[in-house]
Amino acid sequence: MDNSNRREFSRESIPVRVRVQLDSGDEILGRARDLSANGFFVETAGSADAGSEGEIEISFGDRGGAMQVHARGRVVRATADGLAVSMTEVDLDSYHHLRNLITYNAHDTDRVLGEFESHLGLKRVPVSPSESPPSGS
DSSP states (O other), X not given: OOOGGGOSSOOBOOOOEEEEEETTSOEEEEEEEEEETTXXXXXXXXXXXXXXXXXXXXXXXXXXXXXXXXXXEEEEEEOSSEEEEEEEEEOHHHHHHHHHHHHHHOSSHHXXXXXXXXXXXXXXXXXXXXXXXXXXX
């Protein structure tokens, strides 16, 4: 089954360092693969249960001038190779760094820019009244 059509954001192969400080106190270190605006897969020997939450730090650039993305996230899947992590909160500065990182490294820049423009932060912007969120939310 092809899951790529269900993704809200394109995934890009960008080798960035990742640190996830889980609320349990455990720390996960590794390299991300398949980075998108709302998640990534981190190749790591560390382990965590699906549903575990924590603080995320994504580092890129040279060590002297490394940029960082700070976010909050949740482990959605654990495999023998690593963890799939969904970013649930990203501060504004980090969101811009992440957007620039992904856009600069994208295979299809126009598609990626379109994805970012059709979303408000990490949430998709409704395009028709039938897609509007229920009132009171």
